[in-house]
Amino acid sequence: MRLVSVRVITNDVARLVEFYEQVTGLEARRPAEQFAELVAPSCKLAIGSAETMALFSAGAAVPESNRTAILEFLVEDVDGEYERLRSLAVSPEIVQQPTTMPWGNRSLLFRDPDGNLVNLFTPHTDEARARLAR
Template identity: 80%
Template sequence: MQFVSVRVITDDIARLVEFYERATGLQARWPAERFAEFAGASCTLAIGSAETMALFSAGAAVPGSNRTAILEFLVDDVDREYERLASLAPEIVQKPTTMPWGNRSLLFRDPDGNLVNFFTPRTEAARARLA
């Protein structure tokens, strides 16, 4: 088995895709009008319009209702990203902080309220976990 993507369902796909393009510096691919993807080296962030849920079971995913998942992105310099994102992110949840497991993390919310973590491993053990 291979974990390949996380999909976020939204009521405003254009707004959310634009936010992630600006936040990550990645360009979205649009395989369909109501579906976009940000392909990374290890995983893909997919963003689907709420209308795509009609292809699945009705009510299977409700936009803006999840407060348990964290979308995590490895970045070169969390502090530099914080300076850049301070005016872009609707809410900074936690300014850059070094966590007990060795990552320096910045937590913020996207326009739909999803929690996002930009992190940089700061210790040898934290870097080894990503190798």
């Protein structure tokens, strides 16, 4: 089994796609107005409209209600990303400025326009780098 995609359901696909394009530097593929994908080397971030949930099961996912999952992106320089994000037109709500965590990652936490928590992180210690290399 391989994890290949994480999908976020939103009421405003265009807004969320623009946000993630600016944050990641990736250009989204948009096979339909209600759906887009940002393809990274390790996984896809899919963004679907609330109306797509009718294709699965009504009410199975509710936009703007997530308080349990964190979307995590590995970056080269968390502190540099923090400075870059602060200058974007879609500057996110910062939850935690760059901080070195007890497990050795340097992390920056912020919220996307729908309130989803996003973590940009860099392994900061030898142990954290070794764990990521496995």
